[in-house]
Amino acid sequence: MRHVLLSTALTLVAMPAIADQIDTTAPVRKVTLYPWGASVTRVADLSAPAGVHEIVIPGLPADLDASSLRLSAKGASIGAVSLQTGRALPKNPQKSEEITAAEAEVRRLENALAARDQKAALIEARAKAAQDTITFLLGLAENDGANLGDIAGLAGSVSQQALQAHETVVNAEAEARLAQQGREDEVAVLEAARARLEALQTPDEDAQTLVMSVETGAQPAQIEITGFTQNASWQPVYDLRLTTEEKQLELDRGLLVSQHSGEDWRGVELTLSTARPSDRSAPSELEPWFPRAENPPPPQPAAAPMARMKAESAYDDAMVNVEAVVVETAQARMMGATVVYDYPAPVDIRTGVDALRLKLDSQQLTPEIVAEAVPRRDSSAYLVADTTNSTQQVILPGEATLYLDGAMVGRRGLDLTAAGDDLKIGFGPIDGIQLERTVPEEAEGGRGFISKSNTRKETSVLKIRNLTAQEWPLRVIDQVPVSTQDDLQVDWSASPSPDETDPDGKRGLLVWNAPIAAEEEREITLTVDMNWPEGKDLLNGTN
The missing domain is CATH 2.60.40 (Immunoglobulin-like)
Structure with missing residues (x-):
């Protein structure tokens, strides 16, 4: 069991005793996605009588970082806030609007399905009655008590009524089939509504619950909740399309986004940032360096082969450790201003599925096409496009798929390229230009x-x-x-x-x-x- 108390960014205000408890939801509305991690903003809409209420928001993902939560309110004042996991909340005496609406939707769909089934049953009853009439008429025609004088009239009457009964059976069966069309769709919608109601009433055991004391006025209020999750990321992807006849190079920029937060993000406003909040924010610190000049140690006797091997191995291990530290502190990192992209349309990003590719834009570059030959290394020349980043924006590091005159010719990584920098891209070998070094x-x-x-x-x-x-x-x-x-x-x-x-x-x-x-x-x-x-x-x- 875990009980986390949070300090909000707002000034806590003294509040009277809590009047009631209201369960509600806070769907994700905005997401700022970083190369590693995401800032997730939820919005809870409240419509409650003026007074102090205990607002309960269940079903928050387990990976939500409690220390990153920030709350703000419009039309309300927020008091004490806690993020709870592993204990049952007290029974809610007042249903939230979401639960009430979900229950009403389930009842409506159940009644609609029952009405459809009742109509189909009545049609089937008509068919059954018509079939019984046919059986009765056939039995009557076979009655031995009928005299020969009545045979002709009886046969004509039975034939006419039997024909009408058969027509009733055929029509009723056709109506029954029509009445059953679409029933599976209605059942699926009803099951989805029941699942949503169950999710609102019984959240995931691993999920967290946000409980806060809120004082509202007479007007509807809105609470905005922002938190950070590590389980999300994005990276740029590119398609480079070179057409040799027109001498055009098209750069299609896209985004690969993925998240494993434990909940689906539906219709969210998506912002992509090149900032790295998961990385350190300060440069390395250097300690004073005090070199010393001392007399060399006296020569040591030659070590035995095994001892020498152990000593050399220990020395090599020490050098590996030193090099590892240097490599870690010398890793290349992005410098300069943060680049931010606002995606123009709402997006759905499901949790735990393959990365979703989103289109960003297309840019036209002006290439100089050359056949580049390196006889010292290669047996054929390569088609190379020399160009300049004329997009007025930085080209971020990412994987690129290369197309030459409509055909895919390979993949390569693009390095960070500032606006105005040169860009050199190879589009595969030119087999007809042969090289030799002798x-x-x-x-x-x-x-x-x-x-x-x-x-x-x-x-x-x-x-x-x-x-x-x-x-x-x-x-x-x-x-x-x-x-x-x-x-x-x-x-x-x-x-x-x-x-x-x-x-x-x-x-x-x-x-x-x-x-x-x-x-x-x-x-x-x-x-x-x-x-x-x-x-x-x-x-x-x-x-």
């Missing part, structure tokens, strides 16, 4: 790769063949090593010379930009020469 033999019979103790020279050829029937804007990217030491000398040459070096600050990258015609084959020769002092080893970095 190290050819030299004229003297040697190889294009020469390595000595302190020298390394490599000549490579990048080959691009356009086997398609159209011209493509082509971007070829390769790299040369970058020296960060004075005694490591790196020289390179390329034919033809690259159009860009170190693009976007990426040192060592080379870029060639030029269209490639249909059926054209192109070669780029790249030579790299590295020299370093004798006695040192060359350690390759990432290439």
Whole structure:
């Protein structure tokens, strides 16, 4: 059993003794959904005589955070408030309007169903009476007491009356079938009404009950209750549709929302916020750093193999722990102003079902379409759309589905892209543009790769063949090593010379930009020469 007392944001006022207890409901009207968690606002409408009442709102979800509850009232003053779980409330001497209306609806539907069944029973009784008449007439016709002179008249009379009786049976059975049409629908509506009444009268045992003392005036009052639940989330999803002939890129923005609060949200006003109330709100704190310079410890005797392995393992474990702390504090987080989206229409979000996808809007971007070739890594060029975020809004991180000329070609994640930032999106390989990187033999019979103790020279050829029937804007990217030491000398040459070096600050990258015609084959020769002092080893970095 749990009993939680809440302090409201309002000033508590002294109130006279409570006059009565009123059960009511507070349906969810507004939801502000965060990437993790949701602020849920409920509204309870009161129409009660002026005075002090104990308002009881049962059926609140078990995950409702008591410390997050905030209450406000229009046309009423709120006194003591408690959120209760695990104990039965005292019997309610006065039914709420919702329960009264639910009971009346159940009675109305029961009476309507009974009237339908009565009508069908009367029709069936007519059919039964007609069938009995037929049986009687047939028995009368077979009576041995009838003389021959009456046979003709009796036969004609029985035939006429039997025909009328059969027609009555046929018509009655047809009317009975019509009377029964729609009965299943009425039964389903009645069962739903009974279920709603039962839910109002006997809330879930795991649910919570909000009890408050409220003083109302002569006019109807309204109480707004806002609380926080952890069991809800939203994330952006995107469809990117590129049409190469029109050179258009359409960005369809959508939302995936889900919640497991334990109750359905019906017809709510939905706001989506990029704020993260579940995350910490303050930056990390640094403690003073006091380095010390001390004499090194005396050399230790060599440890036995097993002891050395244990020591190394302990050292590795310590380093893993240190790295884990660094990774946790260095996680990327959103910075800047909070972005808020107001969904334009009321939404239904059921609890515990698959995520609901909602459409946000569509934006038109202006792409530059190129065939990007990286012969060092790939065997074919890729179709790439270079564009700018011209939506005047930030593009939030999310999963994107890619479509090229109407066909789905893949999925990828979109990074956070501020308004005006560049956006580069790949739409799959262009199989007709083939790539090859080779190290050819030299004229003297040697190889294009020469390595000595302190020298390394490599000549490579990048080959691009356009086997398609159209011209493509082509971007070829390769790299040369970058020296960060004075005694490591790196020289390179390329034919033809690259159009860009170190693009976007990426040192060592080379870029060639030029269209490639249909059926054209192109070669780029790249030579790299590295020299370093004798006695040192060359350690390759990432290439």
